[in-house]
Amino acid sequence: MQTLSTPPTAPDASPRNPKIEASKTEEFVPTIIRRKTRSVSVGDVSIGSSHPVAVQSMINEDTLDIDGSVAGIRRLHEAGCEIVRVTVPSMAHARALTEIKAKLAQTYQTVPLVADVHHNGMKIALEVAKHVDKVRINPGLYVFEKPSSDRTEYTSEEFASIGQKIQQTLEPLVISLRDQGKAMRIGVNHGSLAERMLFTYGDTPEGMVESALEFIRICESLNFHNLIISLKASRVPVMLAAYRLMVKRMDELGMDYPLHLGVTEAGDGEYGRIKSTAGIGTLLALGIGDTIRVSLTEAPEKEIPVCYSILQALGLRKTMVEYVACPSCGRTLFNLEEVLHKVREATSHLTGLDIAVMGCIVNGPGEMADADYGYVGKQPGTIALYRGREEIKRVPETEGVAQLIDLIKSDGRWVEPDAEAEITVETESATVQADPVGAGI
Numbered sequence: 001m002q003t004l005s006t007p008p009t010a011p012d013a014s015p016r017n018p019k020i021e022a023s024k025t026e027e028f029v030p031t032i033i034r035r036k037t038r039s040v041s042v043g044d045v046s047i048g049s050s051h052p053v054a055v056q057s058m059i060n061e062d063t064l065d066i067d068g069s070v071a072g073i074r075r076l077h078e079a080g081c082e083i084v085r086v087t088v089p090s091m092a093h094a095r096a097l098t099e100i101k102a103k104l105a106q107t108y109q110t111v112p113l114v115a116d117v118h119h120n121g122m123k124i125a126l127e128v129a130k131h132v133d134k135v136r137i138n139p140g141l142y143v144f145e146k147p148s149s150d151r152t153e154y155t156s157e158e159f160a161s162i163g164q165k166i167q168q169t170l171e172p173l174v175i176s177l178r179d180q181g182k183a184m185r186i187g188v189n190h191g192s193l194a195e196r197m198l199f200t201y202g203d204t205p206e207g208m209v210e211s212a213l214e215f216i217r218i219c220e221s222l223n224f225h226n227l228i229i230s231l232k233a234s235r236v237p238v239m240l241a242a243y244r245l246m247v248k249r250m251d252e253l254g255m256d257y258p259l260h261l262g263v264t265e266a267g268d269g270e271y272g273r274i275k276s277t278a279g280i281g282t283l284l285a286l287g288i289g290d291t292i293r294v295s296l297t298e299a300p301e302k303e304i305p306v307c308y309s310i311l312q313a314l315g316l317r318k319t320m321v322e323y324v325a326c327p328s329c330g331r332t333l334f335n336l337e338e339v340l341h342k343v344r345e346a347t348s349h350l351t352g353l354d355i356a357v358m359g360c361i362v363n364g365p366g367e368m369a370d371a372d373y374g375y376v377g378k379q380p381g382t383i384a385l386y387r388g389r390e391e392i393k394r395v396p397e398t399e400g401v402a403q404l405i406d407l408i409k410s411d412g413r414w415v416e417p418d419a420e421a422e423i424t425v426e427t428e429s430a431t432v433q434a435d436p437v438g439a440g441i
């Protein structure tokens with residue numbers, strides 16, 4: 001029979017115990033402390049350092065379709081995407097970027113653009129580097145060695161000789177980007193590690209990290225530091241391990257490059273969003289990550305609200321109203337789902353406010369998490385409106401939403417829906433322009 005030992009005597013956990021209060025304050029700061037990184041500019045967006053975590057995505061139009069690409073970039077930018085990536089599989093695609101950029105400037109505005117360069121893309125990368133703000137290269141594909149089925153190992157000489165070929169191939173691109181003050185993303189993908197990395201380090205986070213480091217060292221040898229690093233994988237645990245190992249290695253080596261986070265091939269729908277949030281959110285919560293992309297098998301603009309929701313939930317950016325609502329239970333005094341919906345419809349443009357909708361006064365006021373305003377069930381047919389923790393008035397439930405709006409207006413915190421783009425919101429880490437479209441988030 002299992003014997004249970006007496007539990008150790010718990011320390012006095014009373015909230016009035018000043019020792020415990022002090023240590024709580026020291027150890028549990030409810031703000032994410034971001035890893036210190038350098039600032040890298042991509043057009044007029046800065047990534048890293050104390051800049052807000054930037055949101056990016058990628059159009060799925062063919063870059064040769066100029067009008068389609070311009071429309072796709074504009075759609076994404078209007079949805080709140082701050083940096084837009086396009087794919088550049090050929091020289092013709094690279095040249096098309098001149099026209100895309102010009103048309104954007106004529107018909108809309110300048111948007112920070114990134115070009116994705118793949119297999120043996122040196123010449124393409126050199127051309128496109130003239131037209132975009134950042135070039136993304138995949139170390140596993142940039143100098144592509146066809147895998148051979150009869151190979152069993154890479155000698156250190158063979159490994160080094162390919163390394164030299166990579167150095168020669170990468171140099172002109174690095175020099176071009178460096179001299180133009182542009183940026184490069186070294187974007188490692190778990191699924192496309194170079195064969196020599198696979199043989200040497202295995203199909204592992206270590207292989208991903210070493211692959212990135214090899215390219216970083218080449219850039220550093222040419223005094224180029226406008227680098228952003230990514231180590232994406234479709235499996236969240238692999239992606240988490242790779243980014244964490246990268247941070248460890250960069251710390252050891254004194255490198256401070258910003259990180260671009262993403263779970264690649266996350267799929268679609270609810271699971272795609274959860275998978276992305278599990279990967280990206282976990283790292284951000286650890287203070288890791290300076291720009292994010294949620295990759296969904298859906299229209300690219302659907303990725304943007306997910307990015308903003310992750311950032312808002314972690315307190316890293318505030319681009320929408322934060323709603324606090326209880327799940328409802330037997331004590332609930334009104335139709336919570338319906339009321340929350342009405343409150344949201346009336347107030348979702350008031351970016352920066354925290355509004356609580358709670359079913360009863362038993363737990364509601366205490367659990368409103370310091371919301372600016374609260375709508376709380378008081379008794380059947382009556383609700384109480386709160387400002388912070390203070391009950392301001394009791395009103396019939398039928399007038400609840402209108403009276404909440406009046407209360408916000410009387411505090412001078414109401415703006416008309418069409419004025420929302422003017423709002424600027426302070427977050428812990430930066431000043432962020434409010435999402436111009438409310439982002440439907």
Ligand code: SF4
Binds near residue numbers: 326358361362
């Ligand atoms: S706040 Fe009240 S109604 Fe809502 S879940 Fe808690 S006890 Fe139930």
